[in-house]
Each structure stands twice: as structure tokens, then as C-alpha cells.
Amino acid sequence: MTGEELKTDGSFRDSIGTMDADGKRKFVYPKKPKGKFTNQRTILATVLLVFMFATPWIKINGQPLLLLNVLERKFVVFGNIFWPQDFYLLVFALLTGILFVILFTVIFGRLFCGWVCPQTIFMEHVFRRIEYWIEGDRGQQIRLSKLPWNNPEKLRKKGLKSFVFWVISFIISNDFLMIIVGTDEWLKVVSDGPFVHLGNFIGILVFTTIFYFVFAWFREQVCIIVCPYGRLQGVMLDRQSVVVAYDYKRGENRAKFKKKENRAEAKKGDCIDCNQCVDVCPTGIDIRNGTQLECINCTACIDACDAIMDKVELPRGLIRYASEESIAEEKPHKYSLRAKAYTGLLVVLLIIMGFLTSSRSAVEATILRASGMTHFEKEGKIVNLYNYKILNKSAENQELELQLISPEGEINFAGTPDMSLEIGKLIRGSFFIAIEPTQLKSSETEIKIGIIANGKLIETTTTSFNGPRVKTKN
Ligand code: SF4
Ligand code: SF4
Structure with missing residues (x-):
């Protein structure tokens, strides 16, 4: 030309x-x-x-700096493993990314x-x-x-x-x-x-x-x-x-x-x-x-x-x-108020993304009362059966323990479960929770179970405990 x-x-x-x-x-x-x-x-x-x-x-920590294994749905970013269970993070990251690109382009x-x-x-x-x-x-x-x-x-x-x-x-x-x-x-x-x-x-x-x-x-x-x-x-x-x-x-x-x-x-x-x-x-x-x-x-x-x-x-x-x-x-370019507002929004989005990523739990636990089962009594205590599913999302093997945080009571496993959880592995099983009737406030009492990994309480899940109807005084 x-x-x-x-x-x-x-x-x-x-x-x-x-x-x-x-x-x-x-x-x-x-x-x-x-x-x-x-x-x-x-x-x-x-x-x-x-x-x-x-x-x-x-x-x-033994994990690659970056791995985008779409075939096995495993993603590692800066040594942090992301599983399909972290999908919400991916969606948020995508939305942040799209908004980031639009705002960044409008300014720069x-x-x-x-x-x-x-x-x-x-x-x-x-x-x-x-x-x-x-x-x-x-x-x-x-x-x-x-x-x-x-x-x-x-x-x-x-x-x-x-x-x-x-x-x-x-x-x-x-x-x-x-x-x-x-x-x-x-x-x-x-x-x-x-x-x-x-x-x-x-x-x-x-x-x-x-x-x-x-x-x-x-x-x-x-x-x-x-x-x-x-x-x-x-x-x-x-x-x-x-x-x-x-x-x-x-x-x-x-x-x-x-x-x-x-x-x-x-x-x-x-x-x-x-x-x-x-x-x-x-x-x-x-x-x-x-x-x-x-x-x-x-x-x-x-x-x-x-x-x-x-x-x-x-x-x-x-x-x-x-x-x-x-x-x-014919005047020098000024960083306008709108550009400043967009930049502020970009920074906020990045901070939220950083917070969500860093506050991600090392394990993903699902604990539910066994369906179709009500309580039964044993040795004067009310007992419920629970099923658990725990996934290790961290980059290290975890030795797990479950602890009833509230109300007072005990967790009993049928047999001796293997609570060693390798990276990316999932364990399933069942356990009983036994609670003194005096600790129960209603027929459906909220209970808190702590998940302890390598000696540290890393997550608390809440579920319900079924008991007999508590008689109210007239
Ligand atoms: S803009 Fe600069 S490089 Fe382009 S034709 Fe004019 S003087 Fe040459
Ligand atoms: S900045 Fe744009 S116009 Fe200039 S050389 Fe690159 S592509 Fe061409």
C-alpha cells in the first residue's frame, strides 16, 4: 500500500x-x-x-504449577487443585474474567x-x-x-x-x-x-x-x-x-x-x-x-x-x-472518573476471587442422616445413623477424624474405618451418633460435626438429629 x-x-x-x-x-x-x-x-x-x-x-507441594486436565476434570493453578466440586469457583472466575476483559478494554x-x-x-x-x-x-x-x-x-x-x-x-x-x-x-x-x-x-x-x-x-x-x-x-x-x-x-x-x-x-x-x-x-x-x-x-x-x-x-x-x-x-489524556470507577471494580472483583480461592476448604464433606431411618434407643441414649462422603481437595494426604461439636454426645463407627484420605480421593461410610435424651430440645435437633484433618479442625457441617417428641408442660 x-x-x-x-x-x-x-x-x-x-x-x-x-x-x-x-x-x-x-x-x-x-x-x-x-x-x-x-x-x-x-x-x-x-x-x-x-x-x-x-x-x-x-x-x-508435588503438584504442577499449572494443569488443565479437561479430560479428567482436574485443574491445578499455582499448586492448588480444583475439582468438579469447585465448579462454582470456575463459574465465578469466568464471569469475573468476562467482566474484567470488558472493563479493561473500555479503559485500555x-x-x-x-x-x-x-x-x-x-x-x-x-x-x-x-x-x-x-x-x-x-x-x-x-x-x-x-x-x-x-x-x-x-x-x-x-x-x-x-x-x-x-x-x-x-x-x-x-x-x-x-x-x-x-x-x-x-x-x-x-x-x-x-x-x-x-x-x-x-x-x-x-x-x-x-x-x-x-x-x-x-x-x-x-x-x-x-x-x-x-x-x-x-x-x-x-x-x-x-x-x-x-x-x-x-x-x-x-x-x-x-x-x-x-x-x-x-x-x-x-x-x-x-x-x-x-x-x-x-x-x-x-x-x-x-x-x-x-x-x-x-x-x-x-x-x-x-x-x-x-x-x-x-x-x-x-x-x-x-x-x-x-x-x-487536543488535550492530554486524563484518567477519567469512569475509568477510575471501573478500575476500582476490577480490583474488588480480583479481591473477591482471591478470597474465595484462598478460603476454599481442604476437604468437601457431605454428612446426612440415613434416609428412611428414625432414631432408636440404646443404653439409655438416643441413636441416629448417618452416611458420610468426604473428598480430599487439598494437595496433601489427610488423616481424618470426625468429632461431635454440639450437643454433647458420641460418634461410633461400625468397625474401624480407614480415615486416611489420599489427594483427590473420596471416602464413604456410616456412623452412629448417640446423645443423652436430656440434650435434645425437640424431635429434630440441630447438631454440629467437626471434620479434623491432620489434627486441625478444618470444617464444621450441620445436620439434624431425630429424637422422641419432647413433652411440653401445660
Ligand atoms: S504517521 Fe509517521 S510513520 Fe506514518 S507516514 Fe506519517 S510520518 Fe511516516
Ligand atoms: S498498532 Fe495497529 S496499526 Fe500500528 S502496527 Fe500494530 S496493528 Fe498496525
Whole structure:
């Protein structure tokens, strides 16, 4: 795209930047970005990539740092195990996540897409870098694309790139499998050979192919066409949202740079129409047309324009993080009351989520009076039969005891139950509770049973105790 092709009538919104008039894909060859934001993003991407590949190997209290085993419905986050019984937490986390994303986007635009989205991180910081390394920068890539397919240089470079892309896609697939099934299971798959665990092996190959297809060919189309978050930008952003924006008040009337010319006197804006912001854009758009659905806020155009501004000795920031309102009204962006309120709400949601997670009980106990049974008398005491079901949700084995907290009475098991509870295991059984009749206030008395795990009272459950009718005095 050249400066002459820029559309100022809004018609650029009728089609996406990576498609020609016939609906054919226009492959984007973005120029390698350089600058302050690119450096900062590279550091963050490196940290996130190291974290992602190290995560399956890090254990806390014998549990992985992160395990998302959807097949066995077991989830581990920072060493905390979440079971299907913690479903309410998952629902709350999902609702918090959705609200968080909406509020965050209203305030900070697509900051997530440019800085931490896995698609951007893999595309721009892994696959694109390999492409620059093998095929060279934008100009060399365009030249290579124009060569016929029987050209030895093209065959060699494209072949090598495809091979490296496929290997990296395979590594990413294996990392995903480790996060899903755990490293122990993954090591078993590797040591037993692919044909023993054919399902996992086919899964790896399918995901490798999908990743290869996405990063070798589909690329920015994921953000433009597939990603629901990207598609919802139109309803989430408003005039006060901070996005990567071109300062049209300062930049227009755009005109080519002439040495020693006073642009203000010549009534020219600061944009020298060098097209560098367009050349570096990985989604093939011109940010000077305004905020667009395709923009992933990757900051490449900020760096490109800042470098040009430095060269022509004009102030940086012609393209910058700014809100539409601050540009239109030519005033610095202010953190509005609404943004502050949203931020406060986000913090509250996170605190609630943190509290719910940390106050989760180590065991989940269900104690119910045996259905269809009433009380009976034994040795002058009233006796009821109870069934119990206790699940160990913690990351350690538990030695359990049950204790009647109120009223006074005793718990008797039929036989000697095994109250050792391994991680994730469930025990069931029955016991009797015997209470002196004088302790009963009515035919249905509320009783409290304490669950003691490894010597500590960790939960109290309440149930009812059936007894004879208590005669009231007239
Ligand atoms: S317009 Fe700028 S910030 Fe948006 S995707 Fe293109 S280069 Fe990245
Ligand atoms: S890089 Fe800056 S000066 Fe060059 S065309 Fe883009 S906005 Fe104008």
C-alpha cells in the first residue's frame, strides 16, 4: 500500500486490509519493527514464553504449577487443585474474567492483544523472527515471493522455514499436552512410544498441523476474522479508551518532507507521508485512517513513526497511546472518573476471587442422616445413623477424624474405618451418633460435626438429629 492509495472517505472500513477487491488474500510482509516499545514487548514476550515452557516442569507441594486436565476434570493453578466440586469457583472466575476483559478494554483498549496474547507472542516474537532470519526483511521477502517456485533460493529458504516452523509447532503442541495431561503422563507417552498412546500422539500431530497452519499461513486473519475478542472491539471501545492512535490534528495536512522547510509556515502537518507506519503493520492497515478493527495495538507503528520523527527533528508521539477524545480536543489524556470507577471494580472483583480461592476448604464433606431411618434407643441414649462422603481437595494426604461439636454426645463407627484420605480421593461410610435424651430440645435437633484433618479442625457441617417428641408442660 502506498501513501497515494490511502482512503480518507471511510471506504477502507468496507473491506479488510489483507484482502484485494476480488476477495483474494493479500499476504502482509511487515517491516521488522525497532524501537522502545518493540524492545519492551520483546522482554515481556521472552518472560511469558519462558514461563509457558517452564510451567509444566515446576511443582509446588508435588503438584504442577499449572494443569488443565479437561479430560479428567482436574485443574491445578499455582499448586492448588480444583475439582468438579469447585465448579462454582470456575463459574465465578469466568464471569469475573468476562467482566474484567470488558472493563479493561473500555479503559485500555487492546493492550492485551499487543502485549500478552499468545497469538501475538508466538506470531511476532517467535515465527516472524525466524522468518526475518531465514528470508530477510520486508523487501527481501517481497522479492522472494515474486520468484518462481522452481527457483533454488526460494525452494531452499521456503523449505527451511517450513521445516523450522513445523518443529516449533510440534514443540508448542507438546507443551500444551504437558499442561493438559501433566509432565508425568507426557513422559510416559514419550517413553512408551507413540503407538502405545495413539490418541495422545494423534492429538499432538493434529495440534502441530493447526499451529503450523495458523503461524505459517493464516496469521493475522486469526485476529481479524476468528478472534471473538477482536470482533467485539467495536462495542467495547469508546472515545475515552486508550488505543494506539494517530494524532491527525498534528499530522494533517500530511506532505512529503523537504529539508529546511518550515512546515508550520507551509501549512503542512507533521506527517511526512513516509509510509513507515504502514510498512511495519502486521495486519496491513494504515493507522492514519483512524481506529480500526484490524489493529492489534502492537505498537510497531509507534516505534516506526518515532524513528522518523527523530530523523526529521520533530517531536515524537505523532502515533501514540491516546484516546480519540484527547486527540480531537487536543488535550492530554486524563484518567477519567469512569475509568477510575471501573478500575476500582476490577480490583474488588480480583479481591473477591482471591478470597474465595484462598478460603476454599481442604476437604468437601457431605454428612446426612440415613434416609428412611428414625432414631432408636440404646443404653439409655438416643441413636441416629448417618452416611458420610468426604473428598480430599487439598494437595496433601489427610488423616481424618470426625468429632461431635454440639450437643454433647458420641460418634461410633461400625468397625474401624480407614480415615486416611489420599489427594483427590473420596471416602464413604456410616456412623452412629448417640446423645443423652436430656440434650435434645425437640424431635429434630440441630447438631454440629467437626471434620479434623491432620489434627486441625478444618470444617464444621450441620445436620439434624431425630429424637422422641419432647413433652411440653401445660
Ligand atoms: S496499526 Fe500500528 S498498532 Fe495497529 S496493528 Fe498496525 S502496527 Fe500494530
Ligand atoms: S510513520 Fe509517521 S510520518 Fe511516516 S507516514 Fe506514518 S504517521 Fe506519517
